[in-house]
Amino acid sequence: MATAASPYPASEQRPNVPSASVRLPAVADYEQVDREIIATLRPTLGWFALLATAILCLLIGISAWTYQIYSGLGVAGYNPPVMWGVYIITFVFWIGIGHAGTLISAILYLFRAGFRTSIYRCAEAMTVFAVMTAGLFPILHLGRPWKFFWLIPYPNWRLIWPQFKSPLVWDVFAILTYFTVSSTFLYIGLIPDIATMRDRETNPVRKAIYSALSLGWRNSDREWRHFTRAYLFLAAFSTPLVLSVHSVVSFDFAMALTPGWHATIFPPYFVAGAIFSGMGMVFTIIIPIRKFFKLQHYVTLNDLDAAAKMTLFTSLIVGLAYLTEFQIAWLSGNKYEQQYFWNRVFGQWAWAAWIMIICNMVLPMSLFSQKLRRNPSWLWILSLFINLGMWFERFVIVVPSLSHEFEPWQWTTYAPTWVDYSILLGSFGWFFMWFLLFCKQLPIMAISELKEVVPPKRKHPHPEEFEHSRDEGIAHPQVTGEHELPGGLGAAGGGTH
Amino acid sequence: MSEHKPAATQVKRREFLKVLGATTAAASAAACVPEETGKLIPYLVSPDQTVPGVSTYYATLCRECSASCGVIAETRDGRAIKLEGNPEHPLNKGALCARGQSALQGLYNPDRFRSPMIKSAGAWKAATWDEALTLLSQRLGEVRGGAAQSAVFLNQHESGSFPAFLDGWLASYGMRPHLSVDFEADTAAIEAHRRAYGMSWPRWNFADAKLIISFGADFLDGWGASVAHQLDFADARAKLASAPRFIYVGPRRSLTGLNADQWIASKPSGELAIANFLLGRGDANTASQTSGVPAATLQRLAQEFASAKPVLALAGGRGDNGLELATAVASLNGVRSAEGITAFDGIARQSDVLAAVERMRSGQVAAAFVRGANPAYALPKSARFAEAFAKVPFKVSFSMYPDETTELCDLVLPDLHTLESWGDAESTRGTVTLQQPAMDPVFAGTRATADVLIAVAKKDPATAARYPDAEYRTWLLRRLPGGGNPQTLGSELAKGFASGSTLARTIPAAAPAAASPAAAATGDLFLVTYPSATLGDGRGANKPWLQELPDPVTKVLWSSWAEIHPETAQRLGIERGDIVEVRNAFGAIRVPALIYLGVRPDTVAVPMGQGHSSPTQTSWYDGKDRAVQWGYGRYARAIGANALDLFPVRSNSGGGFVGSTTCAISKTGDHVTVVSTEGSARQHDRGIAQAISVNEIGAPVEREHEKPPGDAPHQFLPGLRSPVAADAQGELGSPTARDRGILQGMYKPDHASGMTRRRWAMTVDLARCTGCSACVTACYAENNIPTVGAPWQNGVVYAQHQPGFNITRGREMNWLRLERYYEGAEDGRFTEDFEARFVPMLCQHCGNAPCEPVCPVYATYHAPDGLNVQVYNRCVGTRYCSNNCPYKVRYFNWFGYGEPDRAQYAFPEPLNWQLNPDVTVRTKGVMEKCTFCVQRIREAEHRAASEQRTVAADEFTTACAAACPSRAITFGDAADATWSVNKFVEDERAYHVFEELNTYTAVVYLKKVNHPAAPAAQAPGAEARR
């Protein structure tokens, strides 16, 4: 909480209010929160168009998969010994994206990072849908997908169980747990908001649905007491879970002998990469939302700024990891590793490796500039590059390693087919279909938590809150900041307050 | 034995075969699909001696080439399912080459004629035997008398009594003796042998020689009886220190050339000059000019030739001066051998054949008969056989398959396959190898030619008298040693051969040689061709196993190619895979270019065997949608180009059909991915194929990884890091295993099953291995491995019918592959000093297998007897095991190769009759790999158990080891000293591949041994490399 009470001249503004505490000067009272958030739920033509597109992509993916199941995995571009390809790449890609949500909602909750409040609901929903998407791929890439349940330990008349030393079984447990916990976490957070929707809703059908979903939540002190505590514990559980899940995913590679995979650096490297890619996807989603739903005064530039700082930080970690891999290969004196890494950056796969390095290491450096950190348009463009780069990071990990292994006689190349691409496209369709459905049915911002940071009505206004509002009244960088963008995404939003 | 069977049984058994599918478990149905239980079909009359589900073995004969090796045919429930060499047979001593293995796919070839066919008004239609025989005897009646003399009978050369029988039949019609043709035989060499040694083919004593010089004699890939050669050559090389050094002289390094210690790259037909130089005729410089070999090299050669005695000199003798060369070399040869391979006796000189062709052209020939031979394809186009053949009014073919020559005929009387019919052969002097049917004919509509001849003769009172016997079998058995006496005959049939000799025929004197057409030289590059090591002169092309078998040298399959040296390619701007046009005065072909170190820069080499084609694709010949696939059947048709289109035919007596010529090559602009199983041809110092110089043998071994990473729980031995018996068990074999609680359940040393007392292991002696790839095909045959390269097997998915497309995507299923790594000549400049090393790479059955712990469902795990097991029906297809396998020996079923209703189906009826009932046919989406022939292990255990004993030492072996003609592979129980595998694992040359990964493989390789030139004439690069 800022204690600096001295008024500032309007000329020199203080762009960085400590982002640990969030303040929403443009939000007057609780009713406004309800009004504005509920207003976002009105379906628009653009929304229908997007939804239709998403579903179309999904259908393409589904038909491709059907074809693949019928005629065999050979229709994908596998080129032995490159036995893993686009599917595993995309699996890791989506799992990675699925990490930012829980990170933001859980870890930042424990760290009391205020800028989380306005974006965590989006991020959490994104997490759940990303995990739903990722979860499809391990099944989808099986030679006999209809036997996937053999990876699940259940009593059976074969008297035989999964092989618990296999990283793939670890995956099954990690991902199922992660999906269950993160979706529960999302739902619990939603309950009070659904209750609010229930009370504001007039349409009887929707009201009935909301009532059912709200489980008869009443906002009573007793409910709140247990709620806050349970929420804290869930956050406390999710935090190590986030770290563990992607470590386990990284074990899929680190546990293998394959040059380029067999490295102890993988767990931290993957976790950082996951958060990085997740932040990228958060930007990709939240920036259009705050523009088109006119929520710039909730997701303020301060929030974006803070999130961008975190992106930069994780990007630096990832970059360091890339360099460390080369250094290890160099120092190890292991000819397999050395030849592989040489081939990675200067050999047949140079193009992919450099896309990865530029998108994940070089471009994010731009976030050292505060101006760009506070420029939503740039953040959005950058986020697209990050998504691309992170997909290619997984490509560079999976394909070049397998195509250039111990046995030179089996060195080969790899080219995906239209089936791979269709299924990749389908995964995006699947993800965005769910997200679009979500953002028009349920509040994309945590109403009850927003209310926590909006000063309540008082008979005798509180001194601390005087200072609060006065401070805001002077230092009001966000609004002007928005207007600085010529035709930028935020420009339209500027008018709302 | 089948000859005791009452005739009724044969009919019934054929009945029975039709419906056998339901009772032979696992043969035809895909694994892991619980399909409904189906029917149980009993015999009508149970045949004596066959127990359903238990194999019967028939000793018989292989006729895939002229050498006539003895084979044992394993039959199960009336179907031949596997061929292996007859261990007792003097010629091949149990070994069998890839082509021999593939005889089964000739037997079960889906393109075989189902019935006689008559061409009326240019259209083929199926006929009954009555119609066919009536037609035949009627036309024969017409050519009686003077015209008969003109008739020509071209018979694929076969040793034995049949040729004499045939001549007798022809004589009875007043026809001249038949021509026994073999277009891939080296008639020049044979002629020279006749003159020099008085036998058509000596059995060379490689072991006696100190030095072997081969002047283009590819005795490992098809020159003469190559299986016999390999056995002897490998034995000679296995003498290591006292083994003969081997020098190969010729324009191209064939498989034989790659096995040589030194290559002297002479110009085509330049070998003669070198041979003469060694004979002291002419000096080094002239020889060097004609041969294109530096005089210094020739001097060194002369020194060595003079110092090393005795010298075994062999000559291939293709090309214009073939006969001169062969003769000269025969007088160079210092190693004599009394033993002769008589199988090549009586091969017609090409002068006779071409004289016959000329008579056809001049319209003098009233009738022509072709059996087995395919001159329309295998004669150089410049012989213009087709147009001459067309002039013959009545042409009969006895071919089993629709080939180019048969298509030109008027009547087809489909013959029986060797494995279905009776016969004999005299493959080595003084022994008669018996050919007995291993099963009843696959197609009821086919008949043995001999029986057809008898039947025809019987139709005519004039000839009937001469053929008292109902069928050839009776005739043959009567004149066999023992005179058809059942007792002796039984034992001989069981053994497969008897002493004695077959009925001799008198070969008429050579026809006067017509003048060869002058070979107009066009282009600046020499052009050479050679019979493919896998497809021969093309007769193997309709067998998917051979199409799918990578050429031992180039590793190319399912296509033709032109071998060009890197320098030449660079000069002409040609890259691997560019479609080049090879053109000269005789014609032009378009084939992908292959950059090959082992061919002279001024020479282009194109293999024979592909390029079967036909204007008409199919003739439908019955209502059941069955068609004749012209162009030599579905597997051969329209693949590659026929090299023989480019060659002049030679007609002077002796010498091969193929003359010398030159050519020009030009890029066409098209490019394809060469269908090849080769990744990188270099080892990148990874010690996969290791070699030592013969001088290092016995010297203390310095090891690359003295202290390997990771802890090695086993103690160290000189050759290997640890005893293989312990290796094959990995951590299980370590002293601390018990403490670490691994030894549970059946892994307990004292467990009732006793499995832990066995350690299945294998050794591969690279000093013996010649890279011939017979083991690969043996593996395909034994383990129901699908072939995936046929054009339609990817067509559905990628909408393109390129042959071998699946293989360009690395999806071949060869459980056992033969890797060929080059050493030296890295810079692509022309040099004679580069070395090739062959490594058979198969599942190493690691003690600590990396593939196992990553499998989520225990589909692969370590069995107590040391096997790395793959459980197909448990596999869900994550393919993680393959990712984690350093040796990359796991293969995935990308499509439903085993599902009959799919385009990718690899065993179209009746090829699926060959499937091994003891091995599951894998379904779509599961991983598979070498199992160390676990079915053979279990079978031996079953046999032993029902005889209340334990498995005896060397009681059985794997399919690859059984086939290997150089005896390089040894399989056995490494934990039991009485198995011969233990002799090798402690050899000083023994090593594991990727030892530093601590995988503790159960496959042990013995380093190749190189024989560098004597220090005086030290050839750089011939030095052994790691």
Add this chain to the structure above:
Amino acid sequence: MPGIIGAFSEIDSAVEAIEELRRTRFNELTVYTPTPRHEFEHALDAPPSRVRIFTLIGGLCGATFGYWIAVWASRYWPLVVGGKPIASWVPYTIFGFEVMVLIGSLSTVFALFALSRVPRLTMTVGYDARFSGGHFGVWVNTTSDRAKEAADLLRRHGAVEVRHEA
């Protein structure tokens, strides 16, 4: 059960009302607030939530089960893979951890539902839709004789509306 509900728009007046009520022995109070506020917690000083016990027990059970299933299943049909021990605790820690998190958080949620009496089918008396919006509600559970007194008290503290519920 009868009682009186008072709706407040200002938070501090609601708090004062609660304090007054508790001073005057109105102990069965329920406060409805759109968002958790510390003011009310102080005013009501309710005992700390018992969710933590459920979480602890759930977590422990989960961890145990995770280890147990892995070890038991591996030993049930012992097959050696890669020469590794049949059952080894190191990799199985992953199962211990993941299942601990799973069961732990599920039991936490269960505790939340059980302790705060959700889900419930019917809206309890006294609740008003405003309490999820901008208003704070104070429900006094009392008998009819003291109802008047409570109502007055709430009005005195500036309740926007006071209603009797039965």
Add this chain to the structure above:
Amino acid sequence: MTERRKWTAIPGLLALAIGAVVLSAYSGASSSQNRQPVQPINFPHPKHAGPVAQGGMGLNCLYCHNTANKSPDPGMPAVQTCMGCHLVVAGNKPEIVKLAKYYAMGAPTAKPIPWVRIHKVPEYVRFPHFRHVNAGVTCQTCHGQVQTMDRVYQYSSLNMGWCVKCHVNGYDPKEGLRATGYDTTTAMTETPSAERKRARYDCANCHY
């Protein structure tokens, strides 16, 4: 509150559902146990193999299924084997007439009898009959007392678990003897042998 009790029923229901799944998984629901198809000829096993006391002829199973002790394949009797007796025996019975029609005296029109297969392990399983028979496993242990079945049905589940249980726990010949159902008196009085015959339970023992 009553409402809450309603909702607390849910965990119980979940538990029941899980229990049901587990049970069904163990029950081997997927096997075709007790399948009892109609055969082309209604062959009366009791008449041929049934004990003489009950009017059978007490033929040994191996009389017709004669390779069960020397081959992986138990073998079906050739039609000729049936006709061996039935040329003279009961030639006029309708079923025998059918049989004779199939045999057709060895004429080319002769057809083998298309028996409907009952006991069948999947294609990817190797089941060598002779190993089991020679180890003293009585036919009835797996096939049930066929000698008493008027129409044969699938006696065992033939599930993998069913196989493995015996391979692991071992097999007692005396129990096998009891399973046959012949002269139960002696078999019952026998005490089970201490040493049970145990077999491998290595996957590659049957799957390859």
